[in-house]
Amino acid sequence: MKKTLIAIAAFSVIGLASAQSTATISGTIVAGWIKSLGGDKGLVLDSSSIKFDLVEDLGNGLKVSAATQFAGNSTRGGNVTKEDTSLGLSGGFGTFAYQNTRSSSWAVNYGMVGDNWLWDGVYSSNDGEVFTRTATDMISYTSPAFGGVNLVASFAEEADGSATATTKRSSLGAQYAAGPLSAGIRFIRGSNDTWGSNINKGGFEAGVNYDFGVAKVGLGLDGKRVGNDKSEKSALTAGVAIPFGKFSAGLNFAKRDESNVSELGLNYALSKRSSVYANYGRTHFATGINCNQGNLVLVLSL
Numbered sequence: 001m002k003k004t005l006i007a008i009a010a011f012s013v014i015g016l017a018s019a020q021s022t023a024t025i026s027g028t029i030v031a032g033w034i035k036s037l038g039g040d041k042g043l044v045l046d047s048s049s050i051k052f053d054l055v056e057d058l059g060n061g062l063k064v065s066a067a068t069q070f071a072g073n074s075t076r077g078g079n080v081t082k083e084d085t086s087l088g089l090s091g092g093f094g095t096f097a098y099q100n101t102r103s104s105s106w107a108v109n110y111g112m113v114g115d116n117w118l119w120d121g122v123y124s125s126n127d128g129e130v131f132t133r134t135a136t137d138m139i140s141y142t143s144p145a146f147g148g149v150n151l152v153a154s155f156a157e158e159a160d161g162s163a164t165a166t167t168k169r170s171s172l173g174a175q176y177a178a179g180p181l182s183a184g185i186r187f188i189r190g191s192n193d194t195w196g197s198n199i200n201k202g203g204f205e206a207g208v209n210y211d212f213g214v215a216k217v218g219l220g221l222d223g224k225r226v227g228n229d230k231s232e233k234s235a236l237t238a239g240v241a242i243p244f245g246k247f248s249a250g251l252n253f254a255k256r257d258e259s260n261v262s263e264l265g266l267n268y269a270l271s272k273r274s275s276v277y278a279n280y281g282r283t284h285f286a287t288g289i290n291c292n293q294g295n296l297v298l299v300l301s302l
């Protein structure tokens with residue numbers, strides 16, 4: 001649960017003042033027993049993060065919003081690193097935004113609805129054989145909703161901060177949300193001066209999920225990835241989330257060619273802020289090797 005602070009109190013600390021502004025602080029601390037895909041296991045502080053969200057109401061329906069997140073690693077004396085940062089302007093025209101973030105697939109976002117807290121997620125558990133993500137600087141535009149449909153356009157450079165990008169991507173998509181149904185599809189084009197004729201320069205991502213009440217089910221399709229060889233196959237995703245009282249169970253699956261990732265999570269809510277997670281993950285590589293991971297952790301969310 002997020003803890004909202006009155007702007008006068010929050011901005012007195014950071015040197016800002018606006019009666020029309022608010023600040024929100026959120027974050028997580030996770031600790032427990034973990035077994036990684038690499039075989040390491042034992043007690044560990046899994047992860048900790050803190051996020052700051054700022055919103056200023058400019059009047060006449062205009063708002064400026066910003067967010068930045070920091071994370072600490074699991075070792076004593078470890079470094080604190082910056083994660084996602086965004087800045088946006090929204091109004092009746094829609095939302096223009098800048099983000100320093102990591103790429104993601106809509107097939108994952110819509111299809112893999114099962115909740116878990118695995119150490120290695122679908123982007124990192126398979127050496128990039130099913131899904132990958134890279135640091136990006138991105139500008140985007142999201143239209144107002146028309147009958148539940150938003151249009152989304154973006155331009156991204158695969159670079160971090162001021163680095164000169166060699167790979168650039170643009171996308172155009174549509175998202176639909178109404179009641180229990182959510183769906184989206186986007187088309188992507190990429191460019192890099194070093195890419196030859198064998199490299200795929202266009203792709204798409206799509207997904208849909210529906211909340212039946214007793215269970216939420218999702219499906220996704222990720223085409224041949226931009227920047228990879230044209231011989232690559234598409235990826236499929238599927239997920240289900242089942243709530244029952246204070247418990248919830250989630251199952252996710254993703255597959256591309258011979259490689260696949262499975263995720264299973266069981267969550268017990270101690271309160272609105274605290275939960276206990278028991279998770280299991282299995283990764284199958286194209287070489288035929290299988291690796292397992294799992295954990296039992298306590299998660300405190302602010």
